[in-house]
Amino acid sequence: MTLSLTKPRINQVFSNTLNVLGINSIFGFLSNEKSISLEIEKLVRRLAQLENVESVRAVRSKNDSHEITFQILSYADFDETKKLAEKATALVVETEWKIYDISNEEDWDFGTQVLSDFGSSIKNNQIISFSNAQSKYLPKAS
Amino acid sequence: MPNPSIYQKQAEFNEQTAKAAQAGFPDWAVTMCFYAALHWVNDYAFRQGDIGNFENDGDVDSPHKRRRMYVKKIAKQNKWNDLEESYELLYRVSMTARYLEGLEKQNCTAREHYAKNGVQFCFEYLETIKKRLI
Numbered sequence: 140m141t142l143s144l145t146k147p148r149i150n151q152v153f154s155n156t157l158n159v160l161g162i163n164s165i166f167g168f169l170s171n172e173k174s175i176s177l178e179i180e181k182l183v184r185r186l187a188q189l190e191n192v193e194s195v196r197a198v199r200s201k202n203d204s205h206e207i208t209f210q211i212l213s214y215a216d217f218d219e220t221k222k223l224a225e226k227a228t229a230l231v232v233e234t235e236w237k238i239y240d241i242s243n244e245e246d247w248d249f250g251t252q253v254l255s256d257f258g259s260s261i262k263n264n265q266i267i268s269f270s271n272a273q274s275k276y277l278p279k280a281s
Numbered sequence: 282m283p284n285p286s287i288y289q290k291q292a293e294f295n296e297q298t299a300k301a302a303q304a305g306f307p308d309w310a311v312t313m314c315f316y317a318a319l320h321w322v323n324d325y326a327f328r329q330g331d332i333g334n335f336e337n338d339g340d341v342d343s344p345h346k347r348r349r350m351y352v353k354k355i356a357k358q359n360k361w362n363d364l365e366e367s368y369e370l371l372y373r374v375s376m377t378a379r380y381l382e383g384l385e386k387q388n389c390t391a392r393e394h395y396a397k398n399g400v401q402f403c404f405e406y407l408e409t410i411k412k413r414l415i
Contacts, residue, residue: 217398228366
């Protein structure tokens with residue numbers, strides 16, 4: 140499933156821009172969106188590699204596709220969770236800034252949450268990337 | 282030297298309250314550290330002539346969201362990644378202190394949680410924020 144990270148108003152600007160600049164603009168725009176998706180997937184993988192991480196998911200807000208929370212499932216104790224939150228937040232900020240530069244838009248709002256339970260309030264279409272880090276600890280199938 | 286703004290004074294009051302609450306009311310210490318940070322952001326925005334950005338003018342974004350986006354903007358402009366990180370970390374722990382985010386399954390109140398684990402780290406996040414904004 141491919142989910143668009145483009146806001147409606149950006150679509151409008153995009154359409155208007157296409158009319159002015161012609162078809163070549165499509166390639167630059169799509170290339171940007173692909174780069175953004177790849178950066179988000181890369182971040183999810185990097186977060187999943189951190190110590191004490193069970194799994195990671197990137198969840199976008201229902202109202203704003205540029206508001207994305209990186210939820211990290213961990214069963215570590217308080218001190219380890221605090222260290223994990225600090226490392227994860229640094230990685231999330233790093234990627235957020237990279238995406239500002241790629242998209243040339245400053246309205247990206249990335250957040251970081253370390254949880255002991257993902258809960259059930261998130262709808263599937265809000266999850267734009269998922270990594271089950273726990274699988275790396277499982278024995279290979281014989 | 283100009284008089285301190287109301288935001289600076291409130292930030293200092295909130296930090297004093299956080300220190301006073303540390304021993305018996307650690308959940309409120311966490312919350313007041315966050316609200317001290319929030320007013321240091323307001324004070325910075327006031328000095329930059331940007332405080333009007335946070336007013337509730339019927340925009341879809343809440344003043345909290347606009348302040349958060351402002352922190353991101355000034356952090357990126359000045360390459361203050363530690364500012365954005367500390368504000369985010371303090372915001373998240375304040376969500377636990379205020380709304381028990383992450384504690385429901387543990388059947389634990391925020392007061393019990395922070396009494397057991399300590400809150401000194403919140404003052405460290407606040408210090409990082411102050412170093413950038415004062």
